[in-house]
Amino acid sequence: MNNRLRTLRAELGWSQQLLAEKLEVSRQSVNAIETGRYDPSLPLAFKIARLFGKPIEKIFIDDD
Amino acid sequence: MAWWMGCSSAAGKRYRRRVFIAMSLYIVILFSCLKLVKVVPVHGWVLYALAMLPAVPVLAILVFMARYLGEETDEYLRMLTVRSLLVAAGALLATIVVNDFLRVIAHGSAIAPFLCFIVFFISFGIAQAAQELASRGAGDE
Numbered sequence: 001m002n003n004r005l006r007t008l009r010a011e012l013g014w015s016q017q018l019l020a021e022k023l024e025v026s027r028q029s030v031n032a033i034e035t036g037r038y039d040p041s042l043p044l045a046f047k048i049a050r051l052f053g054k055p056i057e058k059i060f061i062d063d064d
Numbered sequence: 065m066a067w068w069m070g071c072s073s074a075a076g077k078r079y080r081r082r083v084f085i086a087m088s089l090y091i092v093i094l095f096s097c098l099k100l101v102k103v104v105p106v107h108g109w110v111l112y113a114l115a116m117l118p119a120v121p122v123l124a125i126l127v128f129m130a131r132y133l134g135e136e137t138d139e140y141l142r143m144l145t146v147r148s149l150l151v152a153a154g155a156l157l158a159t160i161v162v163n164d165f166l167r168v169i170a171h172g173s174a175i176a177p178f179l180c181f182i183v184f185f186i187s188f189g190i191a192q193a194a195q196e197l198a199s200r201g202a203g204d205e
Contacts, residue, residue, distance in 0.1 A: 026073060028199070029140035037199065038140050 002061040006034045008052050023047055075135040082128045090121040122181060148191035155187035156180055 020027040032038035049056045136142040167173045
């Protein structure tokens with residue numbers, strides 16, 4: 001699943017570490033999600049959506 | 065070793081502290097038991113108890129692993145650890161199967177049974193390191 005996490009984070013000028021702290025996860029987790037190596041669970045996806053103030057489907061793009 | 069059991073998480077730090085204590089106790093208990101058995105003539109249930117004592121901290125590490133998985137709030141780090149545990153379990157079962165066929169057919173044992181635990185931990189460490197290497201550099205900031 002593709003996502004726009006890196007773009008959204010860059011727009012706010014946040015580092016991976018800062019985003020990780022705001023989401024209460026590790027920097028490795030943020031990196032893995034951004035690079036598409038890991039799809040977050042629904043609760044984490046909602047947390048990300050809330051943090052950026054956008055609906056989930058505007059951040060995570062279903063390839064199908 | 066940033067990859068080791070969720071190094072950046074509080075649960076990972078707690079796990080490493082517990083394992084360090086368990087391993088320190090293991091070394092003390094193991095050498096104390098070996099020395100005691102050699103110096104003092106013990107038999108019966110005391111000897112059995114002394115023989116089993118070094119296994120306690122080793123088995124405690126398995127409990128600490130389970131506790132880590134329960135306490136880890138970072139789902140990605142938890143997934144990496146579970147994946148490494150599956151690799152380690154596979155390596156352990158493969159070792160046991162090969163060893164048993166050697167024992168039954170060739171009437172010889174390639175490794176002592178208690179070394180299986182070492183195979184498990186080494187495989188676990190290699191799997192953790194391999195996952196870290198695979199992800200290193202990809203999108204790192």
